[in-house]
Amino acid sequence: MKFKIKFADQIVGLFIIVALAFFVAIVVLIGANQRWFAKDYAFVTAFPSATGVAPGTSIMMKGFTVGKIDKLTLNANNSVDAEFHIYDTYYDKVRDYSILELTVSPIGLGSQLLFHPGRSEIQLAEGVFIPTADSIEGQALIEQELVDIPPKDDTITRLLANVNPLLENTNKTIVTINRTLTEVNRALAGQSSGPLGDIVKDASRAAAALPGTMENVDGIVTDVQDRVAGLLDQVASLLSELETIGGNLVATTDSIRDPTGLVPKLLDPSGSIKTFLDDDNALYKRVMSIVGEIDKSMKSLQGIISGLNSEMPKVAGLLNETRTAIQQAQDVLEGVKNNPLIRGGVTERVQQESLYRAMREGSFE
Amino acid sequence: MIGQIGRATRLKASALLYGLGFFYTVLRETVRFFRKSQVGYKVLIMQILFTGYEALAINAIMAIAIGAAINVIGSSLLPQFGQSQLMYTILIIVITRELGPLLTAFVITARSGTAIATQLGTMVVNHEIEAYMAVGLNPVSYLVVPRFIGVVVSMLVLTVYFNIFGLLGSFIVVQIVKPTPIMEYLAALMSTLTVSDVLSGLLKAFVFGVVVSVVATYQGFSVNRASTEIPVAGIKAVGLSFILIIVADVLITLVQYA
Known part of the structure; x- marks a missing residue:
């Protein structure tokens, strides 16, 4: 027979008793921790x-x-x-x-x-x-x-702890303001005997003495008026001088505005420029004819230049031939000069220096 | 259509009344079981052995794993919100009040519920029930009551073990991850744990045990003649037990917190 079957009673008994023991232990521990006794x-x-x-x-x-x-x-x-x-x-x-x-x-x-x-x-x-x-x-x-x-454990708790006194202070301040306002009201009603009531009474007395004070103020104002009158005279003389200066400025402006002045003369319809220009377009026509002549001359010059441009190869060939001819003539003349038969037959020419050159262009040898 | 609905309703009502009658009979015979000579004592012992003792290992593993997970998650997550002390409350609610009885009931349903339904169904098919009746033995008294008591007792005992392993066994696992002084842990745990937490879990365990055992025996006896009805009875026992366990759990929780 299997062990489990043979000792089933014991196994089950132990199984239940251990569970009961644990249960009792848990209850006792709970009781001990929760202070039942x-x-x-x-x-x-x-x-x-x-x-x-x-x-x-x-x-x-x-x-x-x-x-x-x-x-x-x-x-x-x-x-x-x-x-x-x-x-x-x-x-x-x-x-x-x-x-x-x-x-x-x-x-x-x-x-x-x-x-x-x-x-x-x-x-x-x-x-x-x-x-x-x-x-x-x-x-x-x-x-x-x-x-x-x-001290509080955390910031929030600390803040909370600080907020309560702050609220208390605010509350106290509001209560104080309320009391002050009540006192002011009572003082204004003449029911207060405290310092504020005294102040209000003093203010009342001051208001009663106000008419006499006003008479004094009137005298002071009259005196000030007299003194101000002299100052006003001085100001009036200054103003008259300023008026004179202003009149001068007006005269200057008028002279500028005078139609006989230089600028109006120049710009006047009967002035020099107008007269100069009012010649039935004679000046204009003259100028235009001059411009036409210049135009013609420019065209002619353009034609000459173009002709020269077309003749330039011929001129170049001509110059080349001329140079060749000169060299040949030079050779001929050299031969004639060296010929003993006619040597001395030709009178030597005197070389004339050009005069258009400045003296300083030559050498200083 | 209306006739079909009416017929189905009448059958369901009849089945419900039959079930209630069966439950009443079981309760009545259970009371008698402790008075008369212990005919079914050996059956009861064997039932506790198979249902309770043999399920202890899987129950302990589940409890330690869940407790360790709650410990590790709680000790790393809750301090971020400044609520470290809530870890013990969560541990107790999950282990003692909710998951302990519920998971134990699921394990017993899966292991013993199917076994009881299948065993009784087989006995019906083999005409063993008729044989018991022929020799004057009440099948409910001899076959159902020991299983009923055995399952209920096993549920209660396994729930206590689940609490022990879940609350204390998980502490050993947590020591590997995050060492904590055991006295500090125990003091905090015991100051948070209340007797009502433990009793609430045990009440659920008792109700779940009743549900599992009654449903399993009822389904076992619902087999008529064919052996093909036996596995169907087992499946029905598991499905119905799960549903009734969850409904009972919700009702008990509502009564406790409402």
Whole structure:
């Protein structure tokens, strides 16, 4: 028989007993971790709202769970009464001036209920009221530095912690402004006896003395008028001088505008240019005839140049023949000159230098 | 057309009533099982052995693998959102409340549900049921009740093991990837785990065990004469069990969270 079949009872028994043992162990571990058998110390507090807090919410202190919320009740004053407990292991932290602080994450990551122990040696008895940080009592404890509040864990929490005092300050400022306005209103109504009321009364007295002051002001104004009259005379003489200068400028402008002036004379219809040009186009015709003559001459010159251009090869051949003829004549003359029969028969010519050349063009030898 | 619909509805209603009657009979005989002499005790032991003990290995492997995956994913993903502590909550919800009972039920359905349906179907085809009745043995009392109790007990026990392996066994695997002090892990786990989590998982396991065993035995007995009906009964047992398990899971979850 197979081992499993033979010892089926034992195997199944062990299988079930081990499971039961694990189950019991898990329940015991859960109970130990969730403090089923430990003593807790109950306290009460009050929140303005139950938002972010619920039964079972852990109360944290420096990252440790020191207690839990047990019960929340909306009371007759529309605030929320809360019952909570602190674990026996942290009961010694619950001293006088201790507070609770509810911080809510602005980005929806839940809320945290923090416990801040008081800076006192007196341990609080079970069941006493512990204020929250946003209550008047709690704020007073914080301002008097009677609470041990650690630095916040993260930037957002720090910002939140800073926002609350800022809001408080803003609220206080608004309250102060409101009070000031009320005081001003009362002072204006003559009901205030404080410094502002005195100021308003002084202002009232000053207003009553205003007619006498106005008479003095009239005298001053008359004196100023007299003094200003002399100044006005001086200004009038200056203005008359300026008027004279202006008249001179007008005369100058008029002289420029005179039709007998140089420019009008030149440009006048009866002026020299007009007279010069008004000759029944005689000048124009003359000029045009000159231009026509020049045109003819230019055409003739063009014809000559073109003729010369066509005759240039002939002229070149002629010059070449002439040079050849000159060389032959030179040879003939050389022969005649060297002939002993007729040597000396021909009178030597005197070479005459050209006179059109300047003296400086020659050499200085 | 209308006649066909009416006939089908009447047959379904009749089958449902028959099933409910069968379930009532099983419950009644189960109560009697613990009172009278333990005729089917050996059958019960063997059923727990086959259904529970022999499925322990595959159950443990599944639990360790799923737990390790949740541990690794959670420990690397959740710190990015500053929600590392949620890893334990997710682990408990997945292992203890949801996947533990569900996967165990699937394993038992696949292994034992088909086996029970096939075995009973074969007995019907071989006229063994008639033989039991001929000698004065109630087939429900002798054949169904031990299987019913065996499957339910196996489901409960395997669910406990699934929790153990899923929550603690996966920790050993995680040590290879990301070492964590065991006391820190256990303290965080046990402070997050509640008795209601464990009881919720066990409640589901109990209901799933009832579903699997009743459906499997019902389908086994639904075989008439032909041996070709036996595998059909097995297939129907698995399909119907899966559907009813999922429906029951949803209903229990709704009751718990609604």
